[in-house]
Amino acid sequence: MDPATLAGLILLIGIVVLIALGVPIAVAIGLPSVLATMALIGLDNAVVASSQRLFTGINSFTLLAIPFFVLAGVLMNNGGIATRLIDAAKVLVGRMPGSLAQTNVVANALFGSVSGAAVASAAAVGGVMGPRQREEGYDRGFSASVNAASAPSGMLIPPSNTFIVYSLVSSTSIAALFMAGYGPGILWALACMTVVFLYSRKRPELQGTDRVTFTQLLVTLRKAVPSLLMIFIVIGGILSGVFTPTESAVIAVLYCLVLGFAYRNLTVRGLPRILLEATRTTSIVTLLIGVSSALSWVMSFARIPGMISDALLGLTDSPTVILILMMIMLLVVGTFMDPTPAILIFTPIFLPIVEEFGIDPVHFGIMIVFNLCVGTITPPVGNVLFIAARVGELRVEPVIRRILPFLAALIAVLFLVVFVPQVSLWLPTQLGLINGGG
Amino acid sequence: MHAVKKVLDKVLAAVCVLLFTVLVLTVSWQVFSRQVLSNPSEWSGAFARYVFVWLGMFGAALVFSERGHIAVDVVVRKLPERVQRVVAVLVQLTIIVFAAVTLVWGGRRASQLAWDQNVPGMPIPIGVGPLYLVMPITGVIIMFYAVHHVIAVLRHAEATVEVDDTAEAL
Amino acid sequence: GGTTLRLALNQTKEHPSFVALDNFGNRLSKATSGRWDIEVYPNETLGAQQEAIQLVSDGTVDMAIVSGTQLANLNKDFRVFNLPQVFDSIEHQMNVVNNPDIVGDLYSSLEDQNLTVLGGFTQGARSLYTSKGPITKPADLAGMKIRVQESDIHTKMIELMGGSATPMAYGEVYTALQSGVLDGAENNEVSYVSQKHHEVAKHYSYTNHLIGVDYLIMNTDRLAEMSAEDRAAFDREWQVAIQEHTELWKTATEEAIAEAKADGAQFHEVNTEAFSKALQPLIDESLTTDTARRLYEAAQSAAP
Ligand code: NA
Ligand code: NA
Numbered sequence: 027m028d029p030a031t032l033a034g035l036i037l038l039i040g041i042v043v044l045i046a047l048g049v050p051i052a053v054a055i056g057l058p059s060v061l062a063t064m065a066l067i068g069l070d071n072a073v074v075a076s077s078q079r080l081f082t083g084i085n086s087f088t089l090l091a092i093p094f095f096v097l098a099g100v101l102m103n104n105g106g107i108a109t110r111l112i113d114a115a116k117v118l119v120g121r122m123p124g125s126l127a128q129t130n131v132v133a134n135a136l137f138g139s140v141s142g143a144a145v146a147s148a149a150a151v152g153g154v155m156g157p158r159q160r161e162e163g164y165d166r167g168f169s170a171s172v173n174a175a176s177a178p179s180g181m182l183i184p185p186s187n188t189f190i191v192y193s194l195v196s197s198t199s200i201a202a203l204f205m206a207g208y209g210p211g212i213l214w215a216l217a218c219m220t221v222v223f224l225y226s227r228k229r230p231e232l233q234g235t236d237r238v239t240f241t242q243l244l245v246t247l248r249k250a251v252p253s254l255l256m257i258f259i260v261i262g263g264i265l266s267g268v269f270t271p272t273e274s275a276v277i278a279v280l281y282c283l284v285l286g287f288a289y290r291n292l293t294v295r296g297l298p299r300i301l302l303e304a305t306r307t308t309s310i311v312t313l314l315i316g317v318s319s320a321l322s323w324v325m326s327f328a329r330i331p332g333m334i335s336d337a338l339l340g341l342t343d344s345p346t347v348i349l350i351l352m353m354i355m356l357l358v359v360g361t362f363m364d365p366t367p368a369i370l371i372f373t374p375i376f377l378p379i380v381e382e383f384g385i386d387p388v389h390f391g392i393m394i395v396f397n398l399c400v401g402t403i404t405p406p407v408g409n410v411l412f413i414a415a416r417v418g419e420l421r422v423e424p425v426i427r428r429i430l431p432f433l434a435a436l437i438a439v440l441f442l443v444v445f446v447p448q449v450s451l452w453l454p455t456q457l458g459l460i461n462g463g464g
Numbered sequence: 465m466h467a468v469k470k471v472l473d474k475v476l477a478a479v480c481v482l483l484f485t486v487l488v489l490t491v492s493w494q495v496f497s498r499q500v501l502s503n504p505s506e507w508s509g510a511f512a513r514y515v516f517v518w519l520g521m522f523g524a525a526l527v528f529s530e531r532g533h534i535a536v537d538v539v540v541r542k543l544p545e546r547v548q549r550v551v552a553v554l555v556q557l558t559i560i561v562f563a564a565v566t567l568v569w570g571g572r573r574a575s576q577l578a579w580d581q582n583v584p585g586m587p588i589p590i591g592v593g594p595l596y597l598v599m600p601i602t603g604v605i606i607m608f609y610a611v612h613h614v615i616a617v618l619r620h621a622e623a624t625v626e627v628d629d630t631a632e633a634l
Numbered sequence: 635g636g637t638t639l640r641l642a643l644n645q646t647k648e649h650p651s652f653v654a655l656d657n658f659g660n661r662l663s664k665a666t667s668g669r670w671d672i673e674v675y676p677n678e679t680l681g682a683q684q685e686a687i688q689l690v691s692d693g694t695v696d697m698a699i700v701s702g703t704q705l706a707n708l709n710k711d712f713r714v715f716n717l718p719q720v721f722d723s724i725e726h727q728m729n730v731v732n733n734p735d736i737v738g739d740l741y742s743s744l745e746d747q748n749l750t751v752l753g754g755f756t757q758g759a760r761s762l763y764t765s766k767g768p769i770t771k772p773a774d775l776a777g778m779k780i781r782v783q784e785s786d787i788h789t790k791m792i793e794l795m796g797g798s799a800t801p802m803a804y805g806e807v808y809t810a811l812q813s814g815v816l817d818g819a820e821n822n823e824v825s826y827v828s829q830k831h832h833e834v835a836k837h838y839s840y841t842n843h844l845i846g847v848d849y850l851i852m853n854t855d856r857l858a859e860m861s862a863e864d865r866a867a868f869d870r871e872w873q874v875a876i877q878e879h880t881e882l883w884k885t886a887t888e889e890a891i892a893e894a895k896a897d898g899a900q901f902h903e904v905n906t907e908a909f910s911k912a913l914q915p916l917i918d919e920s921l922t923t924d925t926a927r928r929l930y931e932a933a934q935s936a937a938p
Contacts, residue, residue, distance in 0.1 A: 504801065
């Protein structure tokens with residue numbers, strides 16, 4: 027067997043078997059990568075190449091945005107920002123059928139628009155909305171599934187750590203990706219709202235009861251303004267070029283600190299715990315990115331992406347068929363694997379193929395992230411699914427049953443996102459972020 | 465061994481809090497020096513990157529202590545309890561091999577190879593090689609934690625599969 | 635059969651360096667009847683330059699293109715050719731960095747680390763470009779934020795020329811120029827246009843402050859495996875590659891200038907003497923060793 031084929035087999039079998047055994051995904055990627063490198067150049071050189079890739083894979087200023095956005099998210103959870111966003115969501119959609127569920131969806135989208143992660147949002151928003159819905163007689167499985175289904179919209183609506191990871195492996199502009207995420211992210215929330223609407227329409231007990239006066243509306247919205255102002259600081263800062271994405275993330279941290287202290291929800295003594303919580307989330311992702319860098323190094327060294335793309339192109343030369351094949355594969359992978367490792371593994375393989383078809387790498391990034399976001403709520407496993415069940419104090423089964431209509435709606439939106447590029451690309455093109463240079 | 469682990473956990477946590485604070489201050493300084501002082505800092509970007517690598521590696525070691533790294537356990541959960549225990553030990557052994565080969569051995573060799581290189585743009589010379597030492601250091605710590613988990617699992621002091629999956633992924 | 639040498643490159647497949655190196659490999663294979671071939675890995679797929687050096691030294695990768703800044707990290711004497719205004723022109727530069735009488739000892743100085751330097755490609759002459767107006771003398775740069783690479787020489791250079799050095803990743807420069815966070819940057823014409831910076835910084839002022847060089851390095855043990863006959867073929871084809879690269883570079887530069895002008899960018903001459911005077915202290919303080927001074931003088935006397 028030639029060394030490149032051997033390396034490919036070690037990677038394929040090693041990663042699949044180790045992941046199935048329950049080995050941490052980072053190690054399940056890292057160990058086969060160094061073994062595959064060994065098959066090509068011997069163990070003595072392989073250990074250097076792998077550890078060097080691990081180190082330099084993390085050593086990136088762009089990547090630094092992730093710990094800051096994660097920290098900002100944790101600060102928001104602890105700093106009273108989530109509650110204010112929920113209140114704002116409530117006055118916006120409080121009169122629709124299923125108003126509390128609708129509020130949950132909108133609050134997740136709002137939370138997503140100031141934070142980089144979905145799990146934080148599901149925990150923060152679901153923690154407040156779950157008990158309220160229970161009091162008003164909502165089915166508990168339903169309210170947990172609403173929370174789960176709508177939380178990933180936060181990964182599409184910028185800022186988004188997931189897009190930062192994609193930008194890193196695809197060399198695309200973070201600003202362009204962020205802007206491209208708005209359309210699909212809003213469609214995601216609208217799809218959830220539609221399902222909630224259809225579910226609640228014929229249930230009289232779930233009709234909107236909250237009637238707010240105009241003054242109440244203004245007061246609540248005004249309270250949320252400082253929290254929402256962060257959108258302008260972060261997104262405005264990046265778009266205008268005043269801050270790099272990493273710098274805007276650190277500004278978000280400082281801003282959340284100021285708000286948290288102003289709201290008296292943060293104390294100096296509480297900060298180490300918050301920093302540690304952010305460190306955990308960050309490090310999990312960091313190690314994954316490091317080992318994935320070793321993986322993509324050995325794949326390039328053995329010219330594996332080229333072999334895979336030749337094989338795929340040998341099957342068919344129809345871009346539509348290949349895109350559908352890729353999306354099905356990602357849906358299956360995403361069901362079991364988190365977005366970050368999946369993006370890190372599959373982007374280097376798939377992106378060169380779709381670029382040959384003239385598909386914009388920013389558009390492909392949106393497709394792949396949207397697809398993998400669906401995976402986070404696709405049974406049997408998924409972080410967002412688990413968190414939503416946990417904050418709803420439920421086992422995961424009742425949530426799984428209720429989430430199926432949401433999944434159907436979101437997969438329909440996925441097809442729209444894949445085959446109508448304008449859903450993603452219209453906004454960044456208007457802003458001159460695509461085809462405009464930079 | 466348990467006492468050692470507790471101390472190590474505390475030290476790692478303190479190091480991570482310190483590194484994270486430095487990171488926030490460094491990048492804040494970068495923005496401040498450019499936007500407010502109009503005298504852009506020359507060292508902050510590169511410095512922050514290396515602090516981040518250290519934070520990421522020490523943080524990752526801490527998460528190994530808590531068995532908190534993302535893993536897929538659907539398959540393992542379906543196995544009989546005795547087999548689960550064997551698999552749990554195998555998982556930790558895999559971690560030991562990975563840490564020994566890539567982090568300790570590879571990290572040490574990479575550090576030696578980069579010993580004469582300096583990080584460009586620093587006001588005082590900072591070697592790339594010494595910065596690589598974070599890998600063998602955290603490698604040894606991760607191996608220690610894995611050995612600890614093996615013993616705990618064999619003694620039935622720890623579950624075979626993490627019940628409370630608190631890992632917050634993106 | 636033969637041995638395929640893996641070469642790590644930081645540029646794309648369209649860049650003159652890739653084209654010249656790829657052709658170099660093809661000719662080498664022919665000349666050695668397939669005993670030696672070169673496979674170029676573009677786009678930093680095998681690692682950025684700092685890592686590529688380590689990998690060549692370790693023998694994982696056989697060859698790499700690395701900038702003078704990287705080699706100066708290992709042996710300070712390489713700094714000489716990285717200083718501003720050492721070379722009058724690309725021809726002058728190529729005559730110096732590929733002249734064994736001048737650089738022979740320097741290029742074998744890293745062999746204890748298993749690295750042999752084979753020679754260099756030009757990176758082109760770098761000049762300043764700004765958004766607000768042309769730069770003709772150092773005073774014009776007062777208070778201007780100019781993007782530099784993360785390198786102390788580049789930082790000092792911009793400060794001496796009168797500007798305020800701002801390190802930033804090259805990918806972020808476009809928006810920073812557009813928004814006014816940066817007032818300018820410095821690079822050769824090819825990068826100026828390929829990064830579309832000419833759209834947002836329309837004034838390119840020919841300060842010609844520095845002509846950068848990219849060195850080809852190779853694992854010393856691997857090079858020693860070549861028979862005398864193959865090594866002769868290797869050296870001969872490498873010289874052809876250098877010439878081809880210089881030609882390709884000139885064409886790319888002319889095309890870039892034409893494109894920039896068509897898009898409304900302007901090219902300006904500057905007061906060369908004023909900049910030369912401003913930069914002299916950097917040259918003086920950088921020539922710290924006898925070897926460095928000897929190299930500098932040899933370079934100066936090779937000027938046409
Ligand atoms: Na978001
Ligand atoms: Na899933």
